[in-house]
Amino acid sequence: MRFNSITEAIGNTPLVRIDPAVHGLNHIDLYAKLEMLNPFGSVKDRPAWHMARPFLEDPSGGNDTVVELSSGNTAKALALLAGMHGRRFRSVTNRMRVPEIKELLLLLGAEIEELPGRSECLDPTDTDDPLTRFHQALAEPGSDYRHTDQYFNPRNVEAHATGTGPEIVKDLEGRVPDWFVACVGTSGSSTGVARALREHDARVRVLGLVADKTDFIPGIRTIDEVHQVGLFDPATYDAIASVTSREAIDGMVTLIRRCGLLSGPTGGAAYQGALRHLASADAELHGTGRRETAVFIVCDRAESYLGYVRRRRPELLGRTRRGHSAAALTEDEVREGARAVDVEEARSWMAGGEPRPLVVDLRGPHAYAARHIPGSLNIVDELFDEMVFSGLPFSKGTPVLLACPVGEKSLRYAALLTRMGHPDARSLAGGVVAWRDAGAPLVRE
Template structure:
């Protein structure tokens, strides 16, 4: 089929019936809505185009730059769409935690602003909230920026109501299926689940909507933890019949199952949703009546697998043939890592010429760090450690992070390799609270 503009390819994504012989659910028809088939590779293509489409003329006429709280798929879609119309993008984020996403945004000359993050900020008076930073930027340059605000913009929901939900209904109706019983999806902005479910409930008021969030201490790209959801303006907890908490390993395992079982190359958010679907619908199997009509369930495949290879490699290195990589240390092992109090590190700095490594992001490091510390971000350190610990053995080695937790892992690994290594107890926060000096810049 011929098209004249890339935006004509947004939406109308496939609905794939998953083979029951693979998923093993009895009396369940399970479908995957393949949003990865959008032209820029994700569910966010709908949202980006939905938010920008009606405002294009005004943005171009005003010579404005887009500014958005995103470091992932929304930023990517807005940037590529913006290029087509000569519109720039400033992406503001607490932290880009997937290397490929950062590289892709840089490839297209995106203006990326990475804030320290609440736990990393050594100065409590320094703005570290993404929305505060956006508001401050817009106030400093009135009229220069257009903030589309995906986390509060109702057009986010509308894009999925008129698009995703309608398409699911129409595709199933073409096969004589007039209702959906379950809709499952990950929670980021909540636009896809709220928009699609609202449409589907018109045809089945008994539709059950299942939301997927990450463990509080874990990270799954594209979705938030339940506590983080309260920061999302569109979030309505009562909208959902169930909220399922998922950990990264289960999400990765389910991601691989999608690829090997059905040929669906999806990202870890989609894996988390698939795992939640199997968990939720499997419980119904245990208690259900197999003589009843089949349960019809749909989960949303948000994006593709390829941008998350570094994420998967960090969590399951054995899948990549790196058996030499050490497994993640247990809590008991971490407790054995040597630590230094701020005063002890200050004394060591005077007498022992330690090699101090600050593992935070660049913005946090520039705002304030232990004097003389070298900044190597934690994800870069992981990659460096994979090939051997690249520091001299002739000097003590001290790792520093925001509150002294992540740095223990690096200290433990260096100790195990025979280095004189330690972690700063309490991190930069403890150093600051002890009244010790911070060095800025870098």
Template sequence: MIDSRRLASVTEAVGDTPLVRLRVVTKDAPDIPVYAKLECSNPGGSVKDRAALRMMQEALKDGRLTRKKTLIDSTSGNTGVAYSLFGAALGIPVKLVMPSNVSKARKDIARAFGTEILFSDPLEGSDGAIGIAKRMAAEDPELLYYPDQYSNPDNPLAHYYGTGTEILRDLGDQITHFVAGLGTSGTMMGTARRLKEHHRPIQCVAVEPDSPMHGLEGLKHMASSLVPAIYDRSMHDELCAVTTEDGWDMADRLAREEGMHVGHSSGANLFCAVNIAEKLQREGKPGCVVAIVCDRGDRYFSPVKWDKRYVW
């Protein structure tokens, strides 16, 4: 059977991402299927396409965003790529604030769509970038639209209607565990809300870096960060702290052993997912785990501005 994917616009290419079963890194849990949901298959290459598109479309519908305004937001990268892509497709100029130590690849991608980038102090991290975007938007509300991915309900709703619904369609009653990292927390909030409506219980496990100073780009250490307004701790059942090294090593293994070259935060998600599967296997319990692959590893090839000769 061939499904037609002849689409009228790049915006229609968002979502309906594949679930791929892992075979090798799960060898110690042969009876527990672990699936990676490849959000890197979105047209902008990351899970952030879903939230960015919905935030823009909903704001266009009710007039918060018009083609006479410029969209401005803070982003460590993937959301910026998504805004840039859909901004180009929908005819809306985009301006982004990001810490200057965001990977060069992502700055270049955003610029390729015509986006203007303003750099914030890398020592202040993403919270510093949020402050600048907020201030600029407040000073010029007539010309700037600030979607504020950390507070915008359309961020989690994109996952409620998209990610969560797709997982239930593809796995139905099989799925027992869902794993996603916390950045804005939109993926976990929206997907978990949908999964919790299912008639069978599904454990939702949130991944976060084990320390405020970490190398899992896109993830937030909630205890030491500005907590996003959309984040509700009660939406997930467990919090799994992953070290940078474990996330990076799993990303390497996924490339070499599964043919999936994913980013570091996805490595952390899959590290956690494989641990859950191994534990279920040891305990003789049934299960099926789904984890989010947020983006591809090639986003992280280029050294960042500050480390001109740095090799990972």
């Protein structure tokens, strides 16, 4: 196979059948679309090239810098594509949560600008969010930047509607799968593939997978975050379900060890989410004589996520857990160990408590500076995670009230502190949003 450019190798990735002895479904054939075998290593190679190609191949394009709000696979692909065409690439993000990917981006020649925002992706209605202000600046006439705009650019969807989806139908010899399962990030792949499949058969059922609200899985948004993405349309999905980082890593390990697929956690999440959802459909097929087909996407490879696995499941890498981690708590442990107080209770506690509770705001510094609870201390959640890893960061004699945007992460940390022996660690129910909505005072830095 011979190409004149590496971009010609984007697409036409394999569709591989998963051995039924591995997944245990009796009446459903399960296939993995191996998008991690794209030349730059992920499903994002397709939309990155489709979005950037018009101006990268334009000889009158000048030396504009390519910019994207990405800290992951889209940034990796765009950095390589921009470099091939003599352009600079800048990744703008509110947080680089996977250190290996940050180092890889620097190796690829990317410029990284970290502007801590309020969420993992852009909220165009939030005028206080620095990422929103940056997005508005990129759209101004005369800008020296070329913004690929993956969260709103329809060419993101088109890349999969004209490529990934038709390839699945072709590899299934003209048949459309009964089920298509995809993790939802920008929603480009799930929307584009669903569109292409439904053009052949409108009966295909589409399952969208999002990250659990209290958890972090690289490349997957929570249900609250996907509603901030311009390409997201709930009507695309017949069902939307959440997955946890534990499920994602479990699925990742199964795909690697049992199937020989070097999947990252996103592919693992897609696999585990597919099995959980398809179990009931498989049972319904028993005795009917019918078989169905399901396809899920393996988005990227494992190598960039060793630190992610090491932090959450060190035993998989031959290590012993020596510290404490909120991410490692089960949902039962969170429910049993956490104590939440509403805004009225929190205000009463802060006004009359003896000793007064220490209020810890876990949001990013820009969100904290914009508005925060009077007297609160700002410790970003990643830093707080590092602090509690080695032991209790506060005296047991100091009551602690934890606050985050909507009260989900703070609840998990309250459970962890309680589990570590702190006698009075509570979470602000509903978070800073509930505090604001209740008319409680907020101050600016």
